[in-house]
Amino acid sequence: MKHIKNLSLVLLCIDYRFWPQALPILKEKYGDFDLIEIAGSSKNITSPLEEEDRITLLENIGLSIKLHHPHKLILTNHTDCGAYGGSKKFKSQDEEVEFHKKELINAKSIISKKFPTLSIETELFTLKGDKVELV
Numbered sequence: 342m343k344h345i346k347n348l349s350l351v352l353l354c355i356d357y358r359f360w361p362q363a364l365p366i367l368k369e370k371y372g373d374f375d376l377i378e379i380a381g382s383s384k385n386i387t388s389p390l391e392e393e394d395r396i397t398l399l400e401n402i403g404l405s406i407k408l409h410h411p412h413k414l415i416l417t418n419h420t421d422c423g424a425y426g427g428s429k430k431f432k433s434q435d436e437e438v439e440f441h442k443k444e445l446i447n448a449k450s451i452i453s454k455k456f457p458t459l460s461i462e463t464e465l466f467t468l469k470g471d472k473v474e475l476v
């Protein structure tokens with residue numbers, strides 16, 4: 342198998358409003374990547390519905406590392422994520438953005454314990470009208 346230099350691994354939510362626009366944004370910023378799409382993205386690390394969800398996700402990260410040797414993991418979340426209860430759960434957009442930024446840092450620290458040599462970046466997407474943007 343040919344290994345791509347500077348390959349990344351991206352964790353992304355399934356939400357149809359975000360991923361079609363998020364993929365080219367991530368591709369432009371990070372180049373080629375393996376992709377794991379799962380509802381709620383980082384929530385499966387920080388507060389999974391079932392412990393098995395966290396295990397499966399960590400196993401998928403481990404498989405990408407073993408098979409394709411990504412040099413970096415990009416953890417993403419997005420605002421109005423149904424798995425977190427959506428924007429209506431928050432008093433303001435600022436509160437929601439702060440929540441997701443903390444959530445991403447928390448997920449990063451959990452993943453770092455399991456994969457200590459893996460470099461991890463975090464990104465948060467939001468919607469302006471129907472346009473997806475990085476926060």
Ligand SMILES: [Zn+2]
Pocket residue numbers: 354355356380381382419421422423424
């Ligand atoms: Zn979502």
